[in-house]
Amino acid sequence: MNSSEYSLVRAVRGPIMLIAIGVLFALGQFTSYGFHLTWPVLLILLGVLKLLERASGGQGQSGVNPPTGVTP
Amino acid sequence: MKRRHSLIGPLILILIGGLFLAENLYPGSVSMRMIAAYWPFVLIVWGLLRLVEILYWRLTSKPVPLRGVSGGEWVLIVFICLIGSGLFFYVHREPGFPRIFTVRRGVELFGQTYDFPIQEQQSAAKVTRIVVDNSRGNTRIVGADTQEIKVGGHTSIRALSQYDADEANKRLALRITTEGDQLVIRTAQQPGAPSDSTVSTDLEMTVPRGSSIQATGRNGDFDILNIDGGVDVTSANAGVRLQDIAGNAHVDLRRSDIVRAVNVKGNVDVLGRGQDVELENVGGDVNINGYYSGEITGRNLAKPLIFQSGTTELRVQRVPGQFNLALGDFTGRDLLGPIRLTAQSKDVQLRDFQGEVSVSVERGDITLAPDHPPSAKIDASTRSGNIELTLPADSSFDLTGTTRRGDVTSAFGDSVRIVRDGPGASLKGSTGRGPAIILRTDRGEVSLTK
Numbered sequence: 334m335n336s337s338e339y340s341l342v343r344a345v346r347g348p349i350m351l352i353a354i355g356v357l358f359a360l361g362q363f364t365s366y367g368f369h370l371t372w373p374v375l376l377i378l379l380g381v382l383k384l385l386e387r388a389s390g391g392q393g394q395s396g397v398n399p400p401t402g403v404t405p
Numbered sequence: 406m407k408r409r410h411s412l413i414g415p416l417i418l419i420l421i422g423g424l425f426l427a428e429n430l431y432p433g434s435v436s437m438r439m440i441a442a443y444w445p446f447v448l449i450v451w452g453l454l455r456l457v458e459i460l461y462w463r464l465t466s467k468p469v470p471l472r473g474v475s476g477g478e479w480v481l482i483v484f485i486c487l488i489g490s491g492l493f494f495y496v497h498r499e500p501g502f503p504r505i506f507t508v509r510r511g512v513e514l515f516g517q518t519y520d521f522p523i524q525e526q527q528s529a530a531k532v533t534r535i536v537v538d539n540s541r542g543n544t545r546i547v548g549a550d551t552q553e554i555k556v557g558g559h560t561s562i563r564a565l566s567q568y569d570a571d572e573a574n575k576r577l578a579l580r581i582t583t584e585g586d587q588l589v590i591r592t593a594q595q596p597g598a599p600s601d602s603t604v605s606t607d608l609e610m611t612v613p614r615g616s617s618i619q620a621t622g623r624n625g626d627f628d629i630l631n632i633d634g635g636v637d638v639t640s641a642n643a644g645v646r647l648q649d650i651a652g653n654a655h656v657d658l659r660r661s662d663i664v665r666a667v668n669v670k671g672n673v674d675v676l677g678r679g680q681d682v683e684l685e686n687v688g689g690d691v692n693i694n695g696y697y698s699g700e701i702t703g704r705n706l707a708k709p710l711i712f713q714s715g716t717t718e719l720r721v722q723r724v725p726g727q728f729n730l731a732l733g734d735f736t737g738r739d740l741l742g743p744i745r746l747t748a749q750s751k752d753v754q755l756r757d758f759q760g761e762v763s764v765s766v767e768r769g770d771i772t773l774a775p776d777h778p779p780s781a782k783i784d785a786s787t788r789s790g791n792i793e794l795t796l797p798a799d800s801s802f803d804l805t806g807t808t809r810r811g812d813v814t815s816a817f818g819d820s821v822r823i824v825r826d827g828p829g830a831s832l833k834g835s836t837g838r839g840p841a842i843i844l845r846t847d848r849g850e851v852s853l854t855k
Contacts, residue, residue: 340469341459347474348455351482355448358486362442362493365564365572 339390346382353378412458413451413478420447441496444489448482518561519570523606525556527581529588529613533634537620538591542605544622548614548631556581556590558608577604617652635671653689663699672708684710701730720745722760734769742781752790766790770849778802779840786845794844795854801837806844806851814852821853 353375361368428435455473463469474482529535530552537544542561560577564570580591592606605625612618617634620627626644629636635652638645642660646667653671656664661679672689675682680699684691684706691710693701703710706724713719719730726739734752737744742760746753750768757774761781764771770790773783778800785792791811796802804821806813813830815821821834832844832851844851 337469340471341463344459344469344471344473345456347472347479348452348459349473350452351455351474352449352452354482354486355445355450355452358445358489359449362445365569368490 339386342382342386342389346379346386349382350375350379413454416454417447417451437492438496441489441492444485444492448485451482517565518563519567519574521560521562521570521574523556523558523560523579523608525579525581527554527556527583527588528552529554529616531586532583532588532613533586533616534588535612535616535618536587536589537608537610537618538589538622539606539608539620539625540592540623542592542607542622542625543628544608544610544620544625545628546610546612546618546620546630546632548616548633549611551611551613553611554581554588554590554613555611556608557610558606560592560604560606562604573604577606579606698732701728703728717748717751718745719747726757753785771844779842782840783842783844785843787849788846789848790846791849792844792846792851793854794842794852798855801835801839802842803835803839804832804842804844804853806832806842806853808846808849808851810848811846811850813850814854816854 357368357371357374360366360371424435459469459473535554537546556579560574562570562573564573577592582589614631615633617636618629618632619637620629622640622643624642627638627640628646629650630648633651635654636647636650637655639657643658644661644663645656645658646665647654647669648667650669651671654666654669655674656676658664658677658679661677663681663683664675664679665683666673666687667685670688673684673687673691675693676695678696680697682693682697682701684702685704687706688708690708691703691706693712693714695714697714701712703724704727708723710719710721710724712730721728721740721744723741725741728735728737728740733750734754735746735748736754737756737758739757740755742758742762744755744758744760745763746765748766751766752769753764753766754772755762755774757776759775759777759780762773762783764785766787768789769787771785771787771792773785773793774795776797778797779802807829809829811829813823813832815823815832817834817836820836821832824831824833832853
């Protein structure tokens with residue numbers, strides 16, 4: 334189950350980043366916290382997602398448990 | 406297994422088609438302004454849908470894709486962000502201004518300027534020193550016979566909307582604090598305030614004239630008038646005008662277009678880089694040190710002046726008259742020696758001077774014309790240029806003039822001997838018991854006239 338959890342976390346990374354980008358741009362439109370101020374949030378979020386990925390069984394890019402754990 | 410197809414592509418097509426259809430059927434219903442404001446929600450909805458899709462696939466035990474958002478999709482997202490931001494700035498550009506960028510003070514800015522007035526007043530009894538920190542904006546400080554400090558002026562905020570400007574103004578606070586005998590006025594910004602290139606604060610202050618002033622800034626001019634104490638100005642980029650200062654003035658600027666000091670009783674120190682420096686009626690020592698590309702002018706300086714800028718060095722004991730030092734020439738009238746000028750490339754003209762003179766340039770003509778018979782040594786040398794010395798007819802001197810390549814002329818008849826030697830020539834002679842005069846050029850004429 335570990336490897337499928339890993340692939341799930343890995344798969345949702347893109348959508349979550351996408352939502353975050355959208356939210357930051359929307360904040361920039363409607364509040365005074367412009368994207369030029371808030372962009373580091375994306376780095377933090379990416380770091381957190383990477384950590385989750387690792388916690389769910391991934392070994393990073395060169396792991397012994399390659400991300401092709403589930404083949405189509 | 407067949408590749409799964411996402412819902413996103415079709416939905417984006419439906420959205421774009423729907424927008425065009427709405428605009429065609431009901432013209433004006435879809436405005437640029439709307440798209441410019443709401444485009445980030447396309448990204449949010451896109452991300453949410455994809456997230457739901459992945460979770461759904463997972464729950465129905467279908468294989469989850471390796472990447473939630475493919476490389477090609479990221480490229481599309483970047484394009485949407487660029488186009489969306491571009492639209493936003495296009496819609497919010499300054500009305501009547503066709504360009505997206507407006508250039509002001511060399512910085513590209515967006516939006517409109519919103520002004521917020523400043524009005525503060527505080528007792529300044531026991532205050533002897535006033536510290537002003539205005540990082541961006543002009544500051545005018547006027548001394549008066551008062552025991553109060555009045556701060557007026559306004560904060561200009563460049564923002565895209567009145568709302569943004571109001572929010573930014575809330576985070577800007579003009580703070581006035583008293584620390585012992587020191588009063589501190591700061592236009593500091595709190596974190597989260599917009600980048601300060603969009604904010605500038607112009608201050609106009611009336612302060613007790615007996616206090617001394619310490620002013621710092623990063624970008625903005627300082628005008629300081631009628632102060633009995635010392636004045637200290639430090640800024641990265643400023644024009645500074647001081648007038649009627651009884652104490653010492655110290656100006657340290659990393660860049661400036663002008664430093665002007667008029668009617669300063671104390672010493673004047675000017676440091677840093679800049680263009681023009683104007684000094685008039687200074688009672689103390691003047692020290693200018695740094696790189697100045699414009700004109701340095703001095704008028705009525707009662708004490709010694711030392712100017713050092715790059716390869717140019719000028720020292721004058723007193724300036725009852727005036728001098729002007731520009732990139733290519735130096736002119737002085739009614740100066741008191743010892744006068745010492747060293748420079749690379751300058752035409753030098755000195756009239757009506759008294760005392761010892763020493764001029765040394767690499768390139769340039771030297772013209773010296775004292776109105777009194779010389780009483781001290783005159784030494785003028787250039788590598789390339791003519792030297793002309795005009796002396797009163799009753800002068801006594803001990804003169805040596807040489808040119809390695811050129812001619813010499815003398816209007817002092819027999820008392821000065823002319824020797825021509827190959828391409829060069831020399832003058833030698835003395836009348837009475839006078840000071841030494843040495844004129845030297847490598848290439849050029851040496852002429853002695855009455």
